[in-house]
Amino acid sequence: MNLQGKQVLITGGSSGIGYAIAEAVLAKGSNVVITGRRHDVLREAAERLRQGGRVEYVAADVSTEEGRKTTLEFTLRALGGLDVLVNNAGGVRAGRLEDTSEAEIRAMIEVDLVAPILLTRAMLPVLRASGDGLVINVTSGIALVAAPFYATYAGVKAGLAKFGESLRREQKGEGVHVMTVYPGATDTPMMRSSRAGPELGFVREPASAVAAAVIEGIEQNAFEVIRGGEARAKMIALNRDDPAALDKRFLDLKPALAEAVRDHSAL
Template identity: 85%
Template sequence: MNLQGKRALITGGSSGIGFAIADAMLAKGAQIVITGRRPDVLSTAAERLRAGGGRVDYVAADVSTEKGRETTLKFALEKLGGLDVLVNNAGGVRAGRLEDTTEAEIRTMVEVDLVAPILLTRAALPKLRASTNGLVVNITSGIALVAAPFYATYAGVKSGLAKFGESLRRELNGEGVHVMTVYPGATDTPMMSSSRAGPELGFTHEPAAAVADAVIAGIEENAFEVIRGGEARAKMIVLNREDPAALDKRFLDLKSALGEAVRDHSAL
């Protein structure tokens, strides 16, 4: 897809990967609407994005609610006059042992990371199909490919989103709407600020701009998926499939330190 002139809606676009994708899309000539829950943060983000001369509008809404999704999509269609690209980027995480995770935290992850993108995509599909060259981009996580301990619910919902995208891609094949799935690794974003897991535990953070550049490249190549993490992640994916017990042993050796490092990791 050539992004010049394309109309894009990016959820969670006020910071982190969503902001970086918005910035990269603007550089390619797209028109953007970003959404998030905090009006002040959105306003600041929009001003920064507009500094490059691109067209950016924003709407404060919670896409995990029916009203928030309706508000978001209505605003985007009014500002853009249609929709070519939907980026489901908004997400939340609460790490730690499952028995220490509250029901409210679990339900929030399910609603924000899985239910919201499914329902927003469903609502947007008629407009994406009408564009005749529509695209859905789902931002999942590397944990959806190789699940780490202390992220049980997060791994479940992100892998669910990945399989939702895979199924939908095949459902929409030949109908003018493509679906691409993105698997970021640990990324230097506000969402990761409460995690103390570093390279010694396998969490080497890369800049959000690097993820965004890879997303843009994937869009331009009509890729099915974008996987971050390089050769190390690729080896883990193979090992997880061919010898999962070996990976279990590796995580067992790290489990105590990892549990301590991520027990306060929360961004909901």
């Protein structure tokens, strides 16, 4: 896809990976709407982004029916149509499953899985009408290699990935492509409450690097973008070929990892 002149909606676009993607698509000549729950943060982000092109913003919670309706109506008014939907908004609560509240579990399911599914459903007719539509689902490397203490998060992110795979095949030949992004540990506000570092396999990269890879994937009509380089590729292969070996590796890391992520929360 050539992004010049495309109309792009990015959920969770006021910071982190969403903000970096907004910067990157603006640099390619796209027009952008960003969404989020905090009006002031969105306004400030939009003001900075407007240095690179046309940006509008709408404060809406896409995990609610009203928020999705508001997002759809505003986007169509602001852009006149839609070519690219980036499902980036998400939340996480790490820790042992039995220490995770039902409210936290349900929040991850609603924000990370239900919201992008229902928002995509609402936007599909508009995306199809563009003739060159694209859905980008930002999942997580944990969807490929699940780490302990992220059981619900891994489940919903893997669910989003398989949703995208199925939808890609459903929409094949109908003018809508679907691409799945698997970021690794990324230096974003979402990761600030995590103390897991390189010694535990969490080597953080800047959000701009993820965004650059997303742009490359868009331009190549890729099915997926996997971050983490050779180390991630080796873990994925080991998880497929000898999962017990990876279980043993995580067993050795469990005490330190449990302590490092017990306060990791961004919901």
